[in-house]
Amino acid sequence: MGSLGSGEEHQRYGAIMEPAAHSQQDSPTPSSTETEEDLAFKLNAAVRDSNIEDVVKLLDEGADVNSKAESGWTPLQSAVQADNEDLVRLLLDKGACPHARKDNGGTAFIEAGIVGNVNILKLLLHCGLNIDDHDDNGFTAFMEAAWYGKEEALKFLYEVGANVNLRRAVSEEKVKLHKGGATALMDACRKGHFSVVKTLVQEMGADMNVCDNNDRNALIHALKEGCAKERYESAVSIGRFLLDHGVDVNSKDECGKTALILAVEMKSPYLVEALLEKGEIDIDDADEEGNTALMVAVEKKDFNIAKLLCKYGARTDVGNLIAVANRNRDPNMARLLRQCNAKFVPETLKDWKPKSRRWRDQLKKLYKIYRPMIGKLKTFQYIQQKIQNTSRGGIYLGLYGGTEVAVRTSRSTEGAKEKSFFELCDNCEHLLKLFQFEKERGYMYLCFPLWEKNLEEHLQEPDDQRDYKDALRMILQAVREMHSLGFALQDLHPRSFFIDLGGKIYLADFDNKRMLIEGKKELVNSDLEALSRLVLYVLTGGRKPLQQVSTEDLPADSPDYEEALDLVSSLVSHDERGLEGLRKHPYFWSKQTRFKFLKSIWNKIKDLRNRKAVFQAPNSTGSFPYPRWTEEIDKDLLNIMKNPRKGRSFQYSNDIIDLLRLIRNLDEHPDTRISNRIGDHAEYFLKLFPALTIYVYNSLRQNPEYSHLADIQDASL
Structure with missing residues (x-):
């Protein structure tokens, strides 16, 4: 069963409830009363129930031994998961394919590593399988055995040639995201299997200092899980064991935290002292947020560890340590820090002016007050900082690394889905984009560029x-x-x-x-x-x-x-x-664009034999809105246009063709008498005939033969 993400958590598939998808392989003809799909469903159900008698009967009736159920599980893989050797033998004898893969790329052999049954591993290995074959997430049977603490299976696989130091192979895309690259030793450390860790290091020569694609070695994997109550004891034991066997103490996690900082977070003075005694670690090294081990100890109010760090010479002039101790109402810690030459530094914030005009006052207040940082995010979820209500909770102001943001908080699972959607919007000009995000204590904080x-x-x-x-x-x-x-x-x-x-x-x-x-x-x-x-x-x-x-x-x-x-x-x-x-x-056209459009039409249709056909669209439902336009237009204007100073006189009729002709002639042959009388031509005609533009446009657009005449190039669009 493979693992996903930087955390590489396993995703188990549930019981098969849906009908199994039939494979493409040939199979015996089913009975007249049942389809192949029916038989496949019953076969997979019988295997999951470990009902050998029903399995044999269904196979005899024509059920496909290699049919697939939900998530690509075959009967053989289900038999392995059920830890049923007899059923595995039966299915192999009936032609079950040991190379078949689930949707996540896992095989029956990899599944056997999870189960830990050595006999089943032997059966499958004799079918010609590659011992280091892996699923889509890079997990081999050996890694699965280490992850699940199946020590006997691990020893068997090692004896028959499994690669102890093989790193998790993942796609190039996942490598770019710093996923994958972990080894079986890292898996055993992470899951707290101390006995397996000892076996891997002492008997199999596992490399403690190989790193995954996030540059984390086995020690970091062990301590990352140490804060959990159920993992604390095993994490301490594994950490001490690795230290005794020469593990590199200078590896860091993906947030820049050293083994020392992780040990402080675990609140393990035993591990902290063991790390300091080695003399190989920088006691004042800080994570990506600038927090040193002493700063973490003071924040967590761990007096004993803080005292230990001071004893080994941790700097007390980085971070406002006494201010933190005072805020935590921890006088003993403050006294210790003063004894070690720490000084209280009054907090003086530089003058800061938010870019936002709408939220300026609230942002200034947020900037000045103390709030525990969530990664690089500072936010305060109370009503004065709320900027929007939604059906799924409020949206609040925030400062992400000094940038003004809007913050949406969701449970981690829901937040991950939202994050995936907003990431799809990255290349869209008018869809809100995700700026950054943080995760803490089961919640995801999505940060967006702040709006007004x-x-x-x-x-x-x-x-x-x-x-x-x-x-x-x-x-x-x-x-x-x-x-x-x-x-x-x-x-x-x-x-x-x-x-x-x-x-x-x-x-x-x-x-x-x-x-x-x-x-x-x-x-x-x-x-x-x-x-x-x-x-x-x-x-x-x-x-x-x-x-x-x-x-x-x-x-x-x-x-x-x-x-x-x-x-x-x-x-x-x-x-x-x-x-x-x-x-x-x-x-969306400007006034000038509309008038320019109307002027251009006459030039486009003047050479046509039947100009009226242009405005007789087959699907048009509207009629010319100004059938008596010559009576509506300014009389002097019309007379001037009928009898120009140059050229012959012309009579304008009340149809659309002549109105467009007049508009074109008026603008092409300007006359000061007309301009003095009506002013701006576009203003006058669009106001006098407000429905003209849309009528002409739709008449052209709805006429298949002349629809191209409606196309315009407008720089303002």
């Missing part, structure tokens, strides 16, 4: 001149990126969008309501509909609750009213352009 406000709070701020286009463009992009990762949100709420100091918007699913799309178009459509409500909520300034807002609340006098209506309608109807296409919708 969420979208709901932003809309509550008074600002009559606010332009929502950039905000909505970022919101659409954020949802599109979430879909590109394979997730639908199902709950697009303004509190899920965060705005940083520079005004950039990010989406984060702190309520964990995302669902895998997996080809389910209805999930994407549901998001588009929810997004249409969110767009309305933004466009109406958040004046009504999200679920109550409608198109009737849109300000009809807005210059973007027609485009906004169409954008919302496109989302509701699950428009085929998708979110990437809708980010180029005319709503």
Whole structure:
């Protein structure tokens, strides 16, 4: 059974409850009343029950001896796990494949190392197996025997040629993450099997100083687990044994902690003194957080170890030791430290100005107060430091190595899942990214770049001149990126969008309501509909609750009213352009871009024989909104255009073609009389004909023959 992660904890598979997956090998024809799958399920169940009679009967009825159950377990592997020699022999005689692998790459032989049955190991080894074969996590049968303390199996495997100092082989990706590389000795040390450790070192010549991919040797592995009450005695015994046999005391763990610091954390004066007596360790060496062994002893209020360290000359001028002792209400410790020339240093914090404007006061307070550090993280989970409520707990302010962050705390298992999701967002521009994380006492602290406000709070701020286009463009992009990762949100709420100091918007699913799309178009459509409500909520300034807002609340006098209506309608109807296409919708165009678009159309269609066909899209449901436009336009303007100073006169009819022609001619042949009368051309026409842009755009887009005419290049998009 292999192991995972830097901790390489074993993951046992439970009892097989689901039907076994049939292998591809040929097998006898099943009876007319039972399928091969039925027989496979019964066979694996019978093996797990060690019911040899039923196993024989099922094999005779055609059950596949190499069928696989949940997680890839074969009957042979299950028989080994059940420690049933007779059943193992039977299955091998019936053609069971000893080379078959579970989903984690484990074989029956590796499983036998866990069980520790020497006879089964012999049976399997005679089938031509490689004694140092390993699973996907690098575990061999020899390593498993060491991990589980199966000393007799360990001795047998050593006698028949197992490599004692083989390091755990893992993928290149895991090596980059500093996983793997451990040996059987490290496993035995970690699990506290003192007798096995002695056997490996004294009888098998195990190398105590080989290191894993995290540069930890056997001593570090032994002491890392020593703080646990049930491992304390064995860790002390193993540590002392390794010291007596010349282990290197200068190896460190992944956090930079020396064996001495780990022994102090264990509160073992016996090991601390043994390490100091060797004279090979730097008593003042510090971990990555700058903590020395003496600092740890003072923090843990261990007077005897602190006294021992002072006796051996530990520096007392690093860290504010007396301040820590005073805070712990430990006068004896403070007295000891003063006797050893430690000085109380009044804490003076340098002047610090947070970058955040919104959270400035709370951050200053957090900076000044004492809080136990969680790795590099300083946070205080009480109401004055809370910045957001979610259905899964609050989000609080924090300082990570001096950087202002937002902190989400979860149980380690749940936090690991959240961490994996947020790491997927690394390459997304508008999805909130994970900045750093810390773990402590079964909890994971996820740290994110600090935001100033969420979208709901932003809309509550008074600002009559606010332009929502950039905000909505970022919101659409954020949802599109979430879909590109394979997730639908199902709950697009303004509190899920965060705005940083520079005004950039990010989406984060702190309520964990995302669902895998997996080809389910209805999930994407549901998001588009929810997004249409969110767009309305933004466009109406958040004046009504999200679920109550409608198109009737849109300000009809807005210059973007027609485009906004169409954008919302496109989302509701699950428009085929998708979110990437809708980010180029005319709503997001500037005034000048819209007018430039209208001007360009005449030049594109003027040479066509049937120009009206351009605006007769097969699926179009709208009609030209200005069928009497010549009566609505300024009379003097129209007269000037009918009778220009140069060229022949021209009569304009009330159709769309002539309106576009007039717009183009007006701008291509400027006349000061017109400019003096109407001012800015774009301003005048877009205000007089507000539905013109979206009508022309949709007419072109919905006409397959001319849809390319709707494409524009706008630098502002």
